[in-house]
Amino acid sequence: MVESNAVKSSIRWGSYPLIFLGCSFLQWQIIEQGLPYWPLTPLVATAGIVLIALLERVQPYEAAWNYDHDDTAVDVLHAAFSLTLIFTVVEISTLSRSFLPDAFLNIASVWPAESPLWVQVLLAGAIIDFGLWFMHWLSHQNHFLWRLHALHHSSERLYWLNGERRHPISALLLASPGLIVAIVLGAPAPVIGCWFAIIAVHLAFQHSNLDYSVGIFRHVLGVAEIHRWHHKREYEDAQVNFGEFWMIWDQLFRTFKYQRNGVRAGEVGMRENMPSTYLKQLQWPFAGRL
Numbered sequence: 001m002v003e004s005n006a007v008k009s010s011i012r013w014g015s016y017p018l019i020f021l022g023c024s025f026l027q028w029q030i031i032e033q034g035l036p037y038w039p040l041t042p043l044v045a046t047a048g049i050v051l052i053a054l055l056e057r058v059q060p061y062e063a064a065w066n067y068d069h070d071d072t073a074v075d076v077l078h079a080a081f082s083l084t085l086i087f088t089v090v091e092i093s094t095l096s097r098s099f100l101p102d103a104f105l106n107i108a109s110v111w112p113a114e115s116p117l118w119v120q121v122l123l124a125g126a127i128i129d130f131g132l133w134f135m136h137w138l139s140h141q142n143h144f145l146w147r148l149h150a151l152h153h154s155s156e157r158l159y160w161l162n163g164e165r166r167h168p169i170s171a172l173l174l175a176s177p178g179l180i181v182a183i184v185l186g187a188p189a190p191v192i193g194c195w196f197a198i199i200a201v202h203l204a205f206q207h208s209n210l211d212y213s214v215g216i217f218r219h220v221l222g223v224a225e226i227h228r229w230h231h232k233r234e235y236e237d238a239q240v241n242f243g244e245f246w247m248i249w250d251q252l253f254r255t256f257k258y259q260r261n262g263v264r265a266g267e268v269g270m271r272e273n274m275p276s277t278y279l280k281q282l283q284w285p286f287a288g289r290l
């Protein structure tokens with residue numbers, strides 16, 4: 001625990017701008033300078049996530065959430081699989097453009113390929129982010145999609161690893177529509193890869209147990225103090241703040257929620273019981289259906 005107010009304030013207000021913007025700047029420079037995607041991009045993302053994990057130990061939002069809830073080992077497996085899956089899908093789907101028919105590729109002429117790379121990353125990011133918002137919202141409306149998504153809500157605490165605690169089918173369904181639209185419109189592979197690398201760091205922040213704030217930017221960014229409302233145990237209360245990066249979609253569709261008194265330990269999770277082992281968690285959505 002941190003005693004000094006100055007250190008506490010620095011971590012509280014400096015963590016997100018320094019780590020998130022720092023990593024994003026480096027990711028942008030990697031593609032701007034034509035540096036090798038592998039291993040630099042994953043290395044930068046990993047460094048950012050490790051820093052968040054360390055800062056949680058120094059200045060937690062909830063001390064109780066820093067202790068294992070019989071979930072750490074299984075969450076490591078989920079994170080390893082989810083990240084590998086998403087980056088493989090991004091690689092394969094961007095490569096697949098070379099197999100698309102010419103008529104399809106002509107649509108790509110709408111992509112602003114002459115714009116600065118950071119503009120293209122933000123544009124591809126907005127398309128992918130809206131797709132994620134919509135599929136996430138849909139996952140809370142449709143019973144079977146909810147069964148697939150529920151694993152993400154089953155954690156009894158919020159910490160840096162929760163962002164990747166997902167059923168692989170749910171992860172694919174959430175990311176695919178936005179990704180496909182971005183690819184069809186002609187977003188280049190490095191641009192899409194850069195956005196997913198940036199988002200990996202943001203996701204760790206979004207679920208982290210770090211006591212940090214972005215002030216008024218919480219109304220447009222899906223940071224932890226906003227996203228914790230989405231993890232309220234009561235299903236009726238969790239129908240808010242679906243946004244992954246931008247909260248603009250939630251603002252537009254009136255699903256945004258913020259209250260000054262934040263969500264505390266004991267208030268997150270879900271009513272249904274989720275098994276604690278990896279394979280049983282993967283089978284859970286299909287229970288009674290096979």
Ligand SMILES: [Zn+2]
Binds near residue numbers: 152
């Ligand atoms: Zn959800």
